[in-house]
Amino acid sequence: MMEDFANHRINSYDKDLDYPAVNGVSKLSSRLSAGTVSIRPCVVAAITQGALRGCGGAEHWLSELIWREFYKMVMFHFPHTAKSPFQQRYTHLKWSNPERLINAWTQARTGYPIVDAAIRQIHTTGLMHNCLRMIASMFLTKDLDTDWRIGERYFMQWLMDYDQASNVGGWQWSAGTGTDAAPYFRIMNPILQGHRYDPDGLFVKSMLPELSRVPPRFAHEPWMMPSALQRQCGCVIGQNYPSPIVDHNTARKAAIKKLQD
Numbered sequence: 726m727m728e729d730f731a732n733h734r735i736n737s738y739d740k741d742l743d744y745p746a747v748n749g750v751s752k753l754s755s756r757l758s759a760g761t762v763s764i765r766p767c768v769v770a771a772i773t774q775g776a777l778r779g780c781g782g783a784e785h786w787l788s789e790l791i792w793r794e795f796y797k798m799v800m801f802h803f804p805h806t807a808k809s810p811f812q813q814r815y816t817h818l819k820w821s822n823p824e825r826l827i828n829a830w831t832q833a834r835t836g837y838p839i840v841d842a843a844i845r846q847i848h849t850t851g852l853m854h855n856c857l858r859m860i861a862s863m864f865l866t867k868d869l870d871t872d873w874r875i876g877e878r879y880f881m882q883w884l885m886d887y888d889q890a891s892n893v894g895g896w897q898w899s900a901g902t903g904t905d906a907a908p909y910f911r912i913m914n915p916i917l918q919g920h921r922y923d924p925d926g927l928f929v930k931s932m933l934p935e936l937s938r939v940p941p942r943f944a945h946e947p948w949m950m951p952s953a954l955q956r957q958c959g960c961v962i963g964q965n966y967p968s969p970i971v972d973h974n975t976a977r978k979a980a981i982k983k984l985q986d
């Protein structure tokens with residue numbers, strides 16, 4: 726797998742890595758976390774392909790390997806961050822942990838296709854594309870005001886590539902409590918992210934067959950379809966696919982206010 730990636734796909738990694746419908750990433754994480762592939766030959770492959778000579782794809786892939794090592798170093802030196810925020814000023818942050826909404830997230834029924842498709846991917850493959858991990862985790866922590874530890878535990882139960890350091894690092898990044906955390910006002914918009922990284926809706930349709938006949942321009946906001954069109958493509962909102970469980974813009978403002986205070 727590593728040789729196939731290094732010989733054929735590494736050069737376009739920087740262009741393809743954020744598109745879940747494209748075979749652009751190495752898919753080596755389960756091997757790396759289980760230890761059946763060592764980080765060393767991966768680093769050698771990246772360097773051989775020009776990571777230190779300005780070759781964009783190889784350089785970017787090396788930087789992702791370094792994220793892995795960085796999170797391992799953080800966990801080694803700050804083991805308490807497995808359970809508590811890296812940034813101490815967030816230790817007393819309160820989350821509302823709404824049970825009904827958390828259940829909708831775990832059941833892929835949030836009404837936001839990119840989030841639901843991400844959860845379906847983890848249920849069906851035991852993996853989730855990195856870009857989707859960021860969107861799904863940010864949606865749970867920010868839009869649904871849920872403690873990142875709940876999401877971290879959920880991913881632990883499902884991920885084949887589970888790695889405590891990377892998982893905690895990723896969740897704390899999304900929650901805004903981690904080392905290099907996304908600033909509190911950076912909240913991903915699941916509709917815009919969907920249009921951007923899955924422009925034709927191919928990925929969401931592959932995971933959510935109930936959207937298969939929805940025109941691409943509505944693939945990430947199917948509730949915007951007129952009722953006649955909903956009936957015509959067999960995706961009546963509230964019947965075949967849920968309506969959004971929260972309004973993203975309202976949830977976003979509440980999350981910013983909470984983290985600001």
Ligand SMILES: Cc1cc2nc3c(=O)[nH]c(=O)nc-3n(C[C@H](O)[C@H](O)[C@H](O)COP(=O)(O)OP(=O)(O)OC[C@H]3O[C@@H](n4cnc5c(N)ncnc54)[C@H](O)[C@@H]3O)c2cc1C
Nearest residue numbers: 750751752753754789793855858886887888891892895896
């Ligand atoms: C909320 C959240 C939870 C995550 N949980 C895990 C986890 O439990 N286990 C895990 O291995 N990764 C985790 N990641 C990181 C990343 O999503 C996966 O490593 C990546 O999707 C694996 O796909 P790949 O092997 O094709 O990666 P590639 O893009 O080909 O990258 C090569 C390798 O670099 C490492 N890597 C890539 N991106 C990251 C990153 N952002 N952080 C740390 N290491 C990275 C991985 O070992 C990966 O296999 C998480 C990210 C987020 C945002």
